[in-house]
Amino acid sequence: xxxxxxxxxxxxxxxxxSVKIECRSLDFQATTMFWYRQFPKQSLxxxxxxxxxxxATYEQGVEKDKFLINHASLTLSTLTVTSAHPEDSSFYICSxxxxxxxxxxxxxxxxxxxxx
Amino acid sequence: GNSVTQMEGPVTLSEEAFLTINCTxxxxxxxxxxxxxxxxxxxxxxxxxxTKADDKGSNKGFEATYRKETTSFHLEKxxxxxxxxxxxxxxxxxxxxxxxxxxxFGQGTRLTINP
Numbered sequence: 393x394x395x396x397x398x399x400x401x402x403x404x405x406x407x408x409x410s411v412k413i414e415c416r417s418l419d420f421q422a423t424t425m426f427w428y429r430q431f432p433k434q435s436l437x438x439x440x441x442x443x444x445x446x447x448a449t450y451e452q453g454v455e456k457d458k459f460l461i462n463h464a465s466l467t468l469s470t471l472t473v474t475s476a477h478p479e480d481s482s483f484y485i486c487s488x489x490x491x492x493x494x495x496x497x498x499x500x501x502x503x504x505x506x507x508x
Numbered sequence: 509g510n511s512v513t514q515m516e517g518p519v520t521l522s523e524e525a526f527l528t529i530n531c532t533x534x535x536x537x538x539x540x541x542x543x544x545x546x547x548x549x550x551x552x553x554x555x556x557x558x559t560k561a562d563d564k565g566s567n568k569g570f571e572a573t574y575r576k577e578t579t580s581f582h583l584e585k586x587x588x589x590x591x592x593x594x595x596x597x598x599x600x601x602x603x604x605x606x607x608x609x610x611x612x613f614g615q616g617t618r619l620t621i622n623p
Contacts, residue, residue, distance in 0.1 A: 426611075433618075499544075499553070
């Protein structure tokens with residue numbers, strides 16, 4: 393069964409509003425989660441690393457004030473796209489890192505955001 | 509910096525054909541290498557991995573060998589099935605930051621297998 397869930401799977405919002413996307417680890421506690429963005433026919437681009445109980449680490453070029461990440465518990469991380477614009481329309485994917493020697497990442501099914 | 513380059517798709521094959529999807533990488537040090545598969549409507553799943561030079565990862569009939577001399581990790585399968593239709597991503601893992609291990613992905617290759 394699924395190890396990671398994301399909610400919602402699809403969301404349409406109006407320009408200027410904010411949207412929250414949830415990522416849940418279903419099978420294990422995760423101190424580290426990752427948020428990616430995937431453009432059509434392009435690769436996954438890492439946006440930020442979400443650490444439970446501390447501030448997220450953002451990749452270069454990602455606006456931390458626009459993409460707010462909260463990793464409030466060991467099973468939940470949220471990504472809030474603030475004041476969304478049409479160029480924020482994309483596929484957002486989270487992954488959960490299992491601690492241990494393998495550090496394997498488990499991916500959620502993704503959330504399709506459309507900003508009109 | 510670290511990067512991964514995959515052969516461009518889409519790739520369309522007939523059932524039972526031989527598959528190769530090329531992947532080359534640029535990295536400092538000795539990264540671990542991965543192939544992920546994304547079936548329609550689902551999240552990425554780890555297909556196989558290799559953690560050091562000359563390692564061969566294999567799963568579900570797919571294979572890839574970590575070639576340090578050519579910085580490559582090509583994905584192969586001897587006889588593809590319709591159910592193999594998906595998007596395939598090559599990735600490397602490098603840079604330990606605060607206990608997290610970052611993945612760098614190639615652009616993905618869409619594979620369609622026709623009956």
